[in-house]
Amino acid sequence: MKKYFDILKKSKLFSGIEDSELESMLHCLQAREKHYDRAEYVVCAGDTVRSIFLVVSGSLLIQTDDYWGNRSILDRVAEGEMFGEIYAAPGCGTMQTDVVAACDCTVILLDVNRILTVCTNACRFHTMTVRNLFYSISEKNLRLIEKMGHMSKRTTREKLMSYLSDESKRQGTSEFIIPYNRQELADFLSVDRSAMSSELSRMRDEGMLEFERSRFVLL
DSSP states (O other), X not given: OGGGHHHHHHSSTTTTOOHHHHHHHHHHTTOEEEEEOTTOEEEOTTOOOOEEEXXXXXXXXXXXXXXXXXXXXXXXXXXXXXEOHHHHSTTSOSOSSEEEESSSEEEEEEXXXXXXXXXXXXXXXXXXXXXXXXXXXXXXXXXXXXXXXXHTOSSHHHHHHHHHHHHHHHHTSSEEEOSOOHHHHHHHHTOOHHHHHHHHHHHHHTTSEEEETTEEEEO
16 A cells, blocks of 8 residues: 555545554555456446545546436546545435546545544544545535536537636646546537537637647637
8 A cells, every 4th residue: 555655645535644644544444455447337326335435546437327328427536536435424325326447547445434433543643534534525516516517508618618717727727638538528518529529629710729639728
């Protein structure tokens, strides 16, 4: 686990915890490492989750598929981020979405009950971890509100402008890289990929932006 310490310390869950305490915390939380291949399902809708999944390499897609196989991407879980904390608490029901490996990736599984209950070992930083978990859930709620804002727009152009504007603000620059490829972006915004690509080309021709693959420059 030590090879992942730098990534774990940058995560919201272990923010403010030093190496010496982190090793003890991982042992207390019964951390275990698991690998997934690209396109492999990590969790399926209907599964019961009892662990928090913290990504230490690669990334995951949280998505849903309708009866006809149309995909909608809800979020991407990047390196250092986690998922499962909402469903892992007792009484929260089963997963409502699928979680799929966007590429070959590695996750650390943590026993959520060890986080939510009083630690018998009286770990010094247990309370800090609970606080960090709360902050992480709050941040995800804000991201969900942002996505709802994009989805509330009527046209493909308006959805693109809303998403790209927010991404520019989040990264603090007019030139940035988004975490999605073309198909993933279309699935995230719930628009047709061909229509979206055509709209991006028109926006480029009108001098609104420049782009190359996942790199965008707002003009």
